[in-house]
Amino acid sequence: MEEIKEKIAECIKNSLNTEIGIEEIFNKIEVPKDKKNGDFAYPCFNLAKVVRNSPINIANSIKEKIELPDEISKVEVVNGYLNFYTNSSNVVNSVLNIICEEKEKYGFVNIGKNQNVCIDYSSPNIAKPFHLGHLRTTIIGRAISNLYKELGFNSISINYLGDWGRQFGLVIEGYKRFKDEYDISKDPLHSLSDMYVRANNLAKDDEKVMDMARENFKKLEEGNEEYIKLWKYFRELSLKEYNKTYELLGCKFDSYNGEAYYNDKMQEVIDILDKKGVLVESQGAKVVMLGKDEPPCIIVKSNGSTIYATRDLAAILDRSRTYDYVKSIYVTSYEQIHHFKQLFQVAKYIVDEKYTKGLAHVPYGMVRLKTGKMSTREGTVIYLQDLLEGAIKKASDILLQKNSQLENKDEVAKQVGIGAVVFNDLKTNKIKDVVFDLDEILRFDGETGPYVQYTYVRTRSILNKAGFNINAINKDKVNYDLLKSEDEIDLVKDLDKFSDVIKRAAEEYEPSILARYLIDVSSKFSRFYNNNQVIVDNEKLKEARCLLVYCTGLVIKKGLSILGIETPEKM
Numbered sequence: 001m002e003e004i005k006e007k008i009a010e011c012i013k014n015s016l017n018t019e020i021g022i023e024e025i026f027n028k029i030e031v032p033k034d035k036k037n038g039d040f041a042y043p044c045f046n047l048a049k050v051v052r053n054s055p056i057n058i059a060n061s062i063k064e065k066i067e068l069p070d071e072i073s074k075v076e077v078v079n080g081y082l083n084f085y086t087n088s089s090n091v092v093n094s095v096l097n098i099i100c101e102e103k104e105k106y107g108f109v110n111i112g113k114n115q116n117v118c119i120d121y122s123s124p125n126i127a128k129p130f131h132l133g134h135l136r137t138t139i140i141g142r143a144i145s146n147l148y149k150e151l152g153f154n155s156i157s158i159n160y161l162g163d164w165g166r167q168f169g170l171v172i173e174g175y176k177r178f179k180d181e182y183d184i185s186k187d188p189l190h191s192l193s194d195m196y197v198r199a200n201n202l203a204k205d206d207e208k209v210m211d212m213a214r215e216n217f218k219k220l221e222e223g224n225e226e227y228i229k230l231w232k233y234f235r236e237l238s239l240k241e242y243n244k245t246y247e248l249l250g251c252k253f254d255s256y257n258g259e260a261y262y263n264d265k266m267q268e269v270i271d272i273l274d275k276k277g278v279l280v281e282s283q284g285a286k287v288v289m290l291g292k293d294e295p296p297c298i299i300v301k302s303n304g305s306t307i308y309a310t311r312d313l314a315a316i317l318d319r320s321r322t323y324d325y326v327k328s329i330y331v332t333s334y335e336q337i338h339h340f341k342q343l344f345q346v347a348k349y350i351v352d353e354k355y356t357k358g359l360a361h362v363p364y365g366m367v368r369l370k371t372g373k374m375s376t377r378e379g380t381v382i383y384l385q386d387l388l389e390g391a392i393k394k395a396s397d398i399l400l401q402k403n404s405q406l407e408n409k410d411e412v413a414k415q416v417g418i419g420a421v422v423f424n425d426l427k428t429n430k431i432k433d434v435v436f437d438l439d440e441i442l443r444f445d446g447e448t449g450p451y452v453q454y455t456y457v458r459t460r461s462i463l464n465k466a467g468f469n470i471n472a473i474n475k476d477k478v479n480y481d482l483l484k485s486e487d488e489i490d491l492v493k494d495l496d497k498f499s500d501v502i503k504r505a506a507e508e509y510e511p512s513i514l515a516r517y518l519i520d521v522s523s524k525f526s527r528f529y530n531n532n533q534v535i536v537d538n539e540k541l542k543e544a545r546c547l548l549v550y551c552t553g554l555v556i557k558k559g560l561s562i563l564g565i566e567t568p569e570k571m
Contacts, residue, residue, distance in 0.1 A: 423449025
């Protein structure tokens with residue numbers, strides 16, 4: 001689609017006697033929602049002031065002069081729009097040949113040229129179980145990372161662990177008091193969390209307990225060998241447990257530098273701000289003023305301690321030096337919008353403009369279960385490990401009913417169960433709240449992960465029955481003119497959008513654009529398959545339709561992979 005748009009833009013440019021550039025024309029070309037209005041449309045309204053004529057007259061003038069490329073069969077003028085209709089046979093030939101040639105590389109566009117993009121996501125607090133609230137940041141961040149890889153960027157996944165803070169004073173106090181009551185080796189995070197809760201409850205009624213917790217953290221900050229060793233033990237236990245969940249989700253990170261990593265890097269930030277004269281005293285604290293209508297950004301509290309903003313500024317400075325990034329993306333809940341707004345404003349005093357321009361906060365909505373029930377062990381906390389294992393178990397039961405002879409059923413159940421959870425989240429616009437209903441998300445029809453996965457499995461089954469081998473096909477001799485039904489052409493046009501979809505999803509930090517696209521492709525494939533027999537006596541027609549099936553499966557599998565979802569070969 002991109003190539004055809006470029007050709008249309010060039011033809012329009014050549015038909016105009018103005019200095020308007022091809023890029024400006026290209027950016028105005030639309031894809032009409034109604035197919036009756038063509039495959040592409042160019043609005044002439046922006047030309048009215050330049051050409052000094054009405055949009056309709058301008059459109060008619062361009063239509064008379066324009067030399068259409070081979071990919072376009074005709075152009076029509078409708079209410080100031082130029083509507084372009086593609087030559088279906090030419091498009092089908094071009095698209096399917098490109099997919100067959102590029103295979104798994106189809107959709108890749110090297111915009112980034114290996115420039116670095118940092119993506120900060122997941123970031124759980126150590127010594128606490130990985131709860132449901134961490135799901136969205138983890139899978140949205142991973143999807144955005146994969147999208148940028150498809151644009152030729154070097155995506156760097158950063159897990160900014162919450163591994164420092166005064167709460168560790170209470171964690172240590174709880175551990176010292178209650179460790180003999182727990183078998184930490186069996187359930188480390190729930191044990192540590194429970195000890196912390198118990199110590200915190202004691203501290204509410206006994207100030208001496210809180211004083212001891214403060215003293216614990218003070219010793220930790222001072223580098224006390226015993227306390228540092230204990231902190232490292234908690235960190236290692238936590239990472240070991242988190243990695244079990246990350247393994248289920250298929251997530252990997254390039255950096256686990258958490259809050260503690262920046263303990264010795266914050267003073268430089270304070271010194272820079274002070275030297276530039278923007279650090280002022282306010283009620284005993286040191287702050288950066290941000291304007292009349294905004295509260296100041298606190299850098300050093302009145303008691304001399306630093307806060308999250310100080311640490312995050314140190315991270316920006318460090319990452320600019322370490323990675324020389326063109327983008328640094330933070331995937332956190334919408335509750336932190338104000339924090340990042342302030343942070344990015346202050347960052348301009350810390351790093352060069354090219355680094356501040358690349359800063360972006362990607363907020364997302366809440367996640368909850370429909371019933372609120374799902375293996376809750378304390379309070380209303382829902383643990384992610386429980387949810388994922390529950391999804392796998394339910395997927396296994398469903399698959400057993402559908403196909404009791406299924407090979408590798410445990411692995412397929414994992415792919416379907418985890419895929420259902422991930423897809424349900426990513427198909428939803430990130431800023432909206434997500435509701436999990438296991439019965440709903442594990443359906444094999446409707447807008448679900450299993451439906452898209454099953455569509456891919458159907459493509460494999462059809463090709464196996466047809467005895468199709470892509471390597472045995474002479475693509476130059478395939479008769480694409482035989483693919484002329486509306487269902488076939490619509491499907492091909494959808495496949496052609498793949499790289500555009502990836503680009504838009506990355507630019508808007510919106511994985512739901514890709515997820516929704518895969519639902520649409522799956523739906524169009526089902527319609528094509530229901531209305532057009534693939535395995536027919538006519539070998540040429542069979543060959544052409546098998547190629548279309550092959551290309552559809554390839555796009556679906558790759559699209560799901562970008563979203564972080566594995567695809568079974570059989571179900």
